[in-house]
Amino acid sequence: MNKPIDLRSDTVSQPGDAMRRAMYEAEVGDDVFGDDPTVNRLEAMAAELLGKEAALFVASGTMGNLIALMSHTKPGDEVLLGRESHIFQYEVGGAARIANVMVNPLENREDGTIGLDAIAANVRPPNIHAPVTSLLTLENTHNRCGGSAIPAADMDAMAQLGHRKGMRVHLDGARLFNAAVALETPAARLAAECDTVSFCLSKGLGCPVGSLLCGPSDFIELARRNRKMLGGGMRQVGVLAAAGIYALENNVARIADDHANAAALAAGIGKYDAFHVAAPQTNIVIIDIVKGEPAAWLRAFEHAGVLAVGFGPTRLRMVTHINITAEDIETALERIAGAVEATPV
Ligand SMILES: *Cc1c(COP(=O)(O)O)cnc(C)c1O
Secondary structure (H helix, E strand, O other), X not given: OOOOEEOOOHHHOOOOHHHHHHHHOOOOOOHHXXXXXXXXXXXXXXXXXXXXXXXXXXXOHHHHHHHHHHHHOOOOOEEEEEOOOHHHHHOOOHHHHOOOOEEEEEOEOOOOOEOHHHHHHHOOOOOOOOOOEXXXXXXXXXXXXXXXXXXXXXXXXXXXXXXXXXXXXXXXXXXXXXXXHHXXXXXXXXXXXXXXXXXXXXXXXXXXXXXXXXXXXXXXXXXXXXXXXXXXXXXXXXXXXXXXXXXXXXXXXXXXXXXXXXXXXXXXXXXXXOEEEOOOOOOEEEEEEOOOOHHHHHHHHHXXXXXXXXXXXXXXXXXXXXXXXXXXXXXXXXXXXXXXXXXXX
């Protein structure tokens, strides 16, 4: 049996030799005491890259978003977010359970943005009956909107409106560097009008673990306390931070290859009548199933040696990443051709 081509997510990537060497050689200390020089260096790098005062290394994107929710709000506050956002769809209800906020999901447009009218209409005026609408969260690239890269002008418009309406603004930038590469716009520029931004090292940047939450110094101080409360205070964690430093120095520009591979994959799959595939903007390929059952296609692809995930009732998702070469895409398309031939619809 051939080794499967794993396109389930960019989180499945394996650290390469050079990254592992950086991890092996990392100088470490107890980070809860602030003693880990490698973590301190990564946090300083991240803050600088994102144009914020300070940064905090956290275990995951989910933890970064949860800490952001906790640190920006009071229990009982209302948070405006996109209905298709990762925070609303895939974070186990942590906003309600742990941050004790009420989320108000607004329609995402196809490009991942939230309409300015919808934002403005959902901010509640001060009233004894009403919760305080204190936070707006945005997402870029937008995962469920097909990895769409939201340009700076749209980011600015949403965030500036949020501020005018008295909210803080957090950006879930799990794949912000994919947006930065696709739009040829620095990540700091995309996040410029947002108070805080989180991004994942463990996705397109190819690290085994970790995310960074960036923002003003006083916010990050509070976030550090909240991280400790959640059990996220880690000790000689420079072994993981070293991977992050390696990735920020070496793995950003190469994301363009993932986008080219995703485009080739989408074009190849889009040739079949059974599928509708929009041209991807970044590394996420959404396959709308127009003939047959998504679950059956998933099994047929897996049987042929291509792994994807279900993405809602009528869709599959494939994601390119650092371990997928242009040759792998050719092989994946050959295998998919075989699966299509073998699957009567
Ligand atoms: C993956 C992802 C996260 C969460 O990251 P984890 O490290 O898996 O917890 C948050 N937001 C978006 C948009 C994501 O795609």
